[in-house]
Amino acid sequence: MMRLDIVSVMPRYFTSPLENGIIRIAREKQAADVFIHNLHDYGLGKYKQVDDNPFGGGAGMILMVEPVFACIEKLKAERDYDDVIYFAPDGERLTQSIANEYSLKKNLLLLCGHYKGIDERIRERLVTREISIGDYVLSGGELAALVFIDAVVRLMPNVLGDSESALLDSFQDGKLDSAHYTRPAEFRGMKVPDVLLSGNHKKIAEWREQNAMERTKQRRPDLLDG
Ligand code: ADE
Numbered sequence: 001m002m003r004l005d006i007v008s009v010m011p012r013y014f015t016s017p018l019e020n021g022i023i024r025i026a027r028e029k030q031a032a033d034v035f036i037h038n039l040h041d042y043g044l045g046k047y048k049q050v051d052d053n054p055f056g057g058g059a060g061m062i063l064m065v066e067p068v069f070a071c072i073e074k075l076k077a078e079r080d081y082d083d084v085i086y087f088a089p090d091g092e093r094l095t096q097s098i099a100n101e102y103s104l105k106k107n108l109l110l111l112c113g114h115y116k117g118i119d120e121r122i123r124e125r126l127v128t129r130e131i132s133i134g135d136y137v138l139s140g141g142e143l144a145a146l147v148f149i150d151a152v153v154r155l156m157p158n159v160l161g162d163s164e165s166a167l168l169d170s171f172q173d174g175k176l177d178s179a180h181y182t183r184p185a186e187f188r189g190m191k192v193p194d195v196l197l198s199g200n201h202k203k204i205a206e207w208r209e210q211n212a213m214e215r216t217k218q219r220r221p222d223l224l225d226g
Pocket of ligand 1: 088131136
């Protein structure tokens with residue numbers, strides 16, 4: 001069973017995503033377990049402060065070192081983590097291959113930043129991997145952590161019913177997925193390609209391969225470079 005510990009200043013943000021969809025299935029099937037840690041529990045003083053103004057001035061608040069160190073050091077004393085991942089727009093871009101890699105891990109600690117960022121000393125000392133989910137700026141790392149968890153747990157053995165379905169996804173073989181159809185075979189004059197109704201599995205596989213290649217050329221030619 002994979003264990004995911006999430007450190008966040010907005011623990012309630014995770015309620016619905018963890019109780020629905022693929023993450024719920026992964027938890028029910030005991031493939032993954034997720035624990036949320038409220039950074040405010042480690043905050044400083046009477047008001048449980050977790051952030052402060054940046055040295056040197058400027059807009060936005062910075063997550064402070066003490067609460068983050070207190071929380072993460074406590075967790076690290078309890079078990080070994082494969083990685084302490086920090087989500088930020090200047091991290092390494094999340095890809096299918098990174099998701100594949102993490103689907104085989106045991107214990108992951110996910111740190112969600114907020115406000116303007118976090119004190120750099122946290123990144124230097126505690127964080128072992130930095131991941132971005134794309135070239136745009138979110139207001140915090142919570143959504144990025146959820147995107148990461150979704151992409152990872154659906155690859156774990158026994159989480160998806162059809163054990164093949166994740167392997168046939170877009171990106172798994174370096175190109176996009178083919179088009180899909182279901183009933184009815186004709187709708188308002190729009191027909192499903194005949195070959196898909198033919199029952200000829202070899203021909204169907206060939207059509208899908210060709211369709212996937214055409215779509216990739218058209219939509220994401222960058223995937224075919226090299
Ligand atoms: N936090 C803010 N923006 C982010 C991004 N693009 N990816 C991951 N974490 C983030």
